Amino acid sequence: MSESKTQKLMEVSTKPASGFRDFLGLEAKKRSELISTIERTYESFGFEKIETPSLENIEVLLGSGGQDNEKLIFKILKRGEKLLEILEKGENQETDLADLGLRFDLTVPLCRLVAEYRDKIALPWKTFHIAPVWRAERAQRGRYREFLQCDVDIVGAGGIGAELEVIQAVVKAFANLGVNEIELHLNHRGIIEALADKFGFGEKKQAFAILLDKRDKLSAEKFESALNDLSGAKAPTELLEILGGKSKASDFEKLAPEAYKQIFEIEEALSRLSLGLKDVKFNPSLVRGMGYYTGMVFEVMHASEGLALGGGGRYDKLIGRFSKRDIPAVGFSLGFERLLLLLEKTKEASSGLRRIFIPVFDEKLRVAVLKLAAELRDHGIECDVYPDADKLKSQLKFASQKNYRWVLMAGEDEIQSREFKIKDFSTGEEESVAQGHLPNHFKRLFSLV
Structure with missing residues (x-):
């Protein structure tokens, strides 16, 4: 090998790409052990494991209700003659150049899978999927471009029994991992829509929901200013008080009766299940980002650390995007990377001790x-x-x-x-x-x- 080629080889960075990570020895073992615990927990509830490809056809990922995450898709260029043909025509739009993309979550691939194998699946179907997802966002501490999600879903069940069981499975997974002080926050898309209608955001419901989803990332002053800009007037004090936590689910019994009924029934059932939750809270500003949610939405928080450890909700319309009819579904995604950070802070690493x-x-x-x-x-x-x-x-x-x-x-x-x-x-x-x-x-x- 020539000296110049050797020099170039030596200059190649061996660090992983920004937002991506390598895992060695004990760290990889610790991740594997946690995944095994979560898998065993989900299987104990009768959930079946699935696997889907990392890559999806780009049309599957676009327009699926992923909102901002659709802007963060890692798109794969068309190859060979197809790419050359497009470049020669001057069709240089992203949608023309790319035909594949890395999945940004596990829910959209699940819905595509259900539509594809509907005749082989007995409904209701309880399933779980633990795999990496990718988002082309700005890499920073605690936020990666490749990260693991642990999803548990029930497809084909429209009653609150499905919500209760995915919540129960996730809470049990936390317990089996030794994670306590878990709070469950609840809301319903019907509550959000009712607030939008009552306070003059009826034609801007989607923008209203997106702003609510960003509320925790903004100061109170910036959030109120953004709300004023969206409404074109000063935001009503009553709305700010509701979003600030000065409301109960029962306050919406008349404004959003069906949403209130589901929240009440779930809260009542959870109290009888005695899952060991530190608290169950109604949170009228909880949105959970994804535009495909249609009913209940929920989020798990660690009380003392203030960390969101996962969340989910009901998405009764998303499967219908890939098939001829809607199929009700509800799911919960456990945030593996944040869970790992929490365990590192609260528990002594045990990897290596049992060998x-x-x-x-x-x-x-x-x-x-x-x-x-x-x-x-x-x-x-x-x-x-x-x-x-x-x-x-x-x-x-x-x-x-x-x-x-x-x-x-x-x-x-x-x-x-x-x-x-x-x-x-x-x-x-x-x-x-x-x-x-x-x-x-x-x-x-x-x-x-």
Whole structure:
């Protein structure tokens, strides 16, 4: 290779693209463990797992009610002769140049899938989908261009039983992950529409809803100013008080009777289910962004941290965009990346604690060590055998760097006597355990962390 080519190769940045991330070792393992817990929780409710392609035809993604997210689609250029033909014609609009796009959420692909396989799906259908999505927004701390969503949906059920079960499944997932202090915020698109009609935004309902959705990102002064601009007059004090939290769902019993009825029934049912929620709050300014919601909308908040950890709602018209008839549906999307940030702040990382490390004292002992590790793995014990010939000091340093707590000493004397020393890196203590008792001994140790 020439010197100039070598220089160019050395100058290539090895950092991931802006807004994208790499995950190594323990971090990747921690993510995998959390995903497994969420999957097991959803499956325990009878939800079935689905997978869809990362790429969708661009017409599937556009006009699906994704609002601002449709402006953030990573579009894929047409290729080969098709692209050349368009360029020669001078048709350089984005819609002409692109025919595919990366999905910006998991709800739109689900609706396309239901329409495609309707004759193979028994309704009501309970399903979950855990996968990455992509949005071409400005990358910043805590906001990425590629991130994971954990969706749980019920298709083909129009009653509030569907809302209750997706809420119950998500709250149970949080509980299984050790996340407490969960608040559930509720609203209904009927409430938003009733407010728009009452206070003169009837012809600007969509713009009114979009502004409400941005309320938490604006100061009180900027929000009121934007509301004034939208209405063309000073915003009524009554509206500002309602949006500021000075209202109850019962205040809308006459203004939006059907919306109030659903909120009341869900609140009443949740109180009887005793899910362990810290609070259930009516929030008349809750919109949840997506224009495809048609009824109940909800959001999960962590009380002490003030973090929104996910949300969702009912979207009874979206599947009809891809098929000849509407099919009722409701879903909840758990925000995996924020959940991970919360767990990192509130819980000690456990990855590496439930796995043992086995150094190789001498290469002539390697086969015996590998056989010992295989026996432990057969009992469900994760083992990491050092793969290279190295000094014991270097191997133990490696174990410390990898955050292993327990080291199984398997020297020549231990292998012959079938009595092994176990060292606890967190305390420095050692104990001897007979080979036949090792699996149960490690399971007992793991149960304590």
